Amino acid sequence: MSARPAKEPVAVPADIQARLERAGLRRTLATRAVLGLFLANPQGTLSHAQALVSLTARGLDINRVTLYRLLDRLAACGVLQRHADDGARTWRYGLADHEQGLAPRFECDACHRQFRLTEASEPTRAVATDLFRTLARLGHQGQRVDLSIHGTCASCVPQEPAA
Ligand SMILES: [Zn+2]
Numbered sequence: 001m002s003a004r005p006a007k008e009p010v011a012v013p014a015d016i017q018a019r020l021e022r023a024g025l026r027r028t029l030a031t032r033a034v035l036g037l038f039l040a041n042p043q044g045t046l047s048h049a050q051a052l053v054s055l056t057a058r059g060l061d062i063n064r065v066t067l068y069r070l071l072d073r074l075a076a077c078g079v080l081q082r083h084a085d086d087g088a089r090t091w092r093y094g095l096a097d098h099e100q101g102l103a104p105r106f107e108c109d110a111c112h113r114q115f116r117l118t119e120a121s122e123p124t125r126a127v128a129t130d131l132f133r134t135l136a137r138l139g140h141q142g143q144r145v146d147l148s149i150h151g152t153c154a155s156c157v158p159q160e161p162a163a
Helices: 014-022 029-040 048-057 064-076 122-137
Strands: 045-047 080-085 090-095 102-108 114-116 145-151
Touching: 014 114, 029 048, 029 064, 029 090, 045 048, 048 064, 048 090, 064 080, 064 090, 122 145
Parallel strands: 102 145
Antiparallel strands: 045 090, 080 090, 102 114
């Protein structure tokens, strides 16, 4: 009952959407088409040339330089991962692995923006590991700890008067 009607052919996961927004990447037709390629095959990787062929086959008119820049920007903001393909001396791109054991998020109660904390400290990770062990002892398979922190984000915190 909670399913929302899909407005777009490719549903962009919320964490990817958040990364795009933080990086200031506009969701152009090209961006969505490129994301669609990777989301359609989440485990796969593509070279620039392969991505270009697939996009062209789908009817997208994108030039190779634009595609290079777009792939690099998606890699820079952590949506894609870039691997060196030694044999071909080129880069391969794939969806970055966001399914970590721990996914801490911070939500601002004032503006309701969500921030994903990508770097969890060692003790925090240890807590997640401990929880998974507890679950495993009970025969459950834990995959992800969703840690949600609420508060006021940097933009919403009232400015302190200059000292
Ligand atoms: Zn805020």
